[in-house]
Amino acid sequence: MDKIPNNIPSDVFNVILCRRSVRSYKKDPLPSGVIDKMLEAASWAPSGLNNQPWRFMVITQDSQKESLARFTKYGSVIKSAPVIIVVCMDIGESYNREKDLMSIGACIQNMMLQAYSMGIGTCWLGEIVNKKEKVAASLKLDSDLEVVAVVAAGYPQEKGFKGCRKPLTELKL
Amino acid sequence: MDKIPNNIPSDVFNVILCRRSVRSYKKDPLPSGVIDKMLEAASWAPSGLNNQPWRFMVITQDSQKESLARFTKYGSVIKSAPVIIVVCMDIGESYNREKDLMSIGACIQNMMLQAYSMGIGTCWLGEIVNKKEKVAASLKLDSDLEVVAVVAAGYPQEKGFKGCRKPLTELKL
Numbered sequence: 001m002d003k004i005p006n007n008i009p010s011d012v013f014n015v016i017l018c019r020r021s022v023r024s025y026k027k028d029p030l031p032s033g034v035i036d037k038m039l040e041a042a043s044w045a046p047s048g049l050n051n052q053p054w055r056f057m058v059i060t061q062d063s064q065k066e067s068l069a070r071f072t073k074y075g076s077v078i079k080s081a082p083v084i085i086v087v088c089m090d091i092g093e094s095y096n097r098e099k100d101l102m103s104i105g106a107c108i109q110n111m112m113l114q115a116y117s118m119g120i121g122t123c124w125l126g127e128i129v130n131k132k133e134k135v136a137a138s139l140k141l142d143s144d145l146e147v148v149a150v151v152a153a154g155y156p157q158e159k160g161f162k163g164c165r166k167p168l169t170e171l172k173l
Numbered sequence: 174m175d176k177i178p179n180n181i182p183s184d185v186f187n188v189i190l191c192r193r194s195v196r197s198y199k200k201d202p203l204p205s206g207v208i209d210k211m212l213e214a215a216s217w218a219p220s221g222l223n224n225q226p227w228r229f230m231v232i233t234q235d236s237q238k239e240s241l242a243r244f245t246k247y248g249s250v251i252k253s254a255p256v257i258i259v260v261c262m263d264i265g266e267s268y269n270r271e272k273d274l275m276s277i278g279a280c281i282q283n284m285m286l287q288a289y290s291m292g293i294g295t296c297w298l299g300e301i302v303n304k305k306e307k308v309a310a311s312l313k314l315d316s317d318l319e320v321v322a323v324v325a326a327g328y329p330q331e332k333g334f335k336g337c338r339k340p341l342t343e344l345k346l
Contacts, residue, residue, distance in 0.1 A: 011290070012183075012185055015185050019217075037186065040190075046297055081330055089302065098321075102321070104278065104283035105280075107274070107278075109219075112219075114185055114186055117186065126221050147191070148271075
């Protein structure tokens with residue numbers, strides 16, 4: 001929390017507009033409090049009948065990241081990030097597959113907005129889901145858990161947040 | 174923008190935690206600038222290959238709201254709200270149905286967080302999607318557009334934002 005760079009906006013509109021996918025990270029680990037705050041934000045997404053179908057596996061071990069990286073052409077992003085969050089749908093809790101997927105999309109967005117507001121870069125990896133059965137087997141996931149996305153997270157390399165707009169307060173004369 | 178009540182938090186974490194579904198609204202219309210800001214926030218969601226599959230129809234006419242209300246058991250929410258946003262997926266732009274649905278979930282979450290940060294209540298209505306073909310016909314939507322959600326929006330009745338946490342600045346002695 002003490003590392004938030006001063007170019008990160010604090011209001012929701014600019015956080016939404018300035019968040020970008022970050023694909024290259026510093027090696028610094030993320031404090032566990034920061035990861036928990038991302039997951040807590042994620043967990044406050046709305047879901048149909050409030051079924052909260054999302055589950056999260058947090059991966060920080062290099063050996064596990066290397067295993068995961070083999071299942072996607074974006075493996076370099078996975079290997080670069082200090083933290084990988086595997087986002088699963090709990091099939092046992094699902095009430096409507098398509099609506100549950102939309103809710104999990106909302107949940108991932110919360111996670112990424114919260115991360116960005118703390119100066120942490122993220123990247124939502126979807127291509128790896130094409131091999132979700134292999135990913136699940138590699139992670140020894142329960143059969144009720146389906147991998148629906150992977151989010152990489154870490155402090156961005158210097159150019160990570162390009163494209164961010166200046167706040168109006170800096171533009172108005 | 175001049176109507177934001179002073180109990181709305183400004184930081185992302187508390188906006189995420191305090192947002193609630195609002196099902197009863199004041200009759201006041203929403204200024205068009207406010208609706209545009211909700212849609213602009215929505216449009217900055219991430220999507221696979223940046224395909225941006227979301228499309229929005231903004232409905233404010235009572236006659237159209239009454240037509241829509243017939244397709245859901247939550248019709249009273251639709252009739253109460255000054256603004257209804259019908260969220261569609263552009264099938265022609267879709268590259269992967271399930272990933273596109275997740276992106277649209279992220280897009281809706283952006284819309285609702287931005288609304289809340291401006292003191293506007295929203296409700297994500299999913300049940301009406303069970304009759305999406307009838308909704309599309311009623312709205313004369315192009316065949317490329319599939320209704321995936323409906324979002325009601327308006328200034329909440331007094332008890333709209335119950336459950337909101339106090340900011341830490343109010344709790345720390």
